[in-house]
Amino acid sequence: MSQIILPKVWHVPEKDITPEEVFNNRRHFLKLMGFATAGIAGALLAPPAFAKNAESKLAEKLFAEKPLAALPQIANLKRSDDYSTRRPTTYESVALKYNNFYEFSSEKDRVWQTVDAFNPRPWEIEIGGLVEKPGKYAIDDFIKTFDQEERVYRHRCVETWAMVVPWSGFPLADLIDKVQPKSNARYVKFTSFDDPASAPGQQRFANLPWPYTEALTMDEALNELTFIATGIYGHHLPRQHGAPIRLVTPWKYGFKSIKSIVKIEFTKTKPKTFWNTLIPKEYDFEANVNPDVPHPRWSQRREKMIGTGEIYATQKYNGYGEFVAEMYA
Ligand SMILES: Nc1nc2c(c(=O)[nH]1)N[C@H]1C(S)=C(S)[C@@H](COP(=O)(O)O)O[C@H]1N2
């Protein structure tokens, strides 16, 4: 993969590429009010009733102490060499201070400073909808039932920044195998937490359609690349990366990779999703990385690695075509 250095044409100021338009657009706002009331009413986390084991106790303690305190290492991590990134891994110190997480802040370099009140332990995850084995699980017990694997993936935000990070967790297909969706399930919907008391962005942007939601078709959900991350750089996810559990779909724009999941549901009809509901013309449901389809407000031809500032040509499906292209043929 040849690296293209084109600093002169690289001019996408950060303030132009955040969805600020949303907040200034009255029509969207009116639409939002309706969604916001319905969404928030139904989505508050129930008080968790967790099984206590040594591992989750340690995790709870560390998460309760400090956001950037040493996080527990992932045990029995099998490192996968199947997915070459052909680019250097992003420094951890960079990745954890540059995040998109609107529940906390719309400023990427400030998210990490706004997550202290958020507590990803204890945490409960619910599996529901069209599924044979619905249930609610304490997060660490749930995670333990899957073989933990590390995969280094490229990540491409719709805003044109990119990174390469080692996620750890398990394929979503393993989870699906376990919970057995019914034959009429066609989509998988993911829902993030809704707790303005611990998430300043949910207070500040109270009119957005919280909780954050995303969805995949069943084919996409079963694709071997589709990953549930519970760790990054060999340890548990820090809050700003979506602790305690998030989705990673490396061939799609980053907004599909929903963080801090509380619910996974199997549905017959196409679910409404957060950005697609807000601005459908700018954030389509499929959201596959594609240099040939410009975002209405900027080109998608190039991308910039956070930390080093290296510029690369954007690759179709973020370079993962061999794994995913046939789903869209
Ligand atoms: N719940 C939630 N998930 C989210 C977002 C968000 O605002 N809220 N932002 C998305 C976007 S736009 C990107 S690029 C990635 C960023 O992940 P990172 O901060 O771990 O790099 O998270 C995605 N998942």
Ligand SMILES: [Mo]
């Ligand atoms: Mo993003």
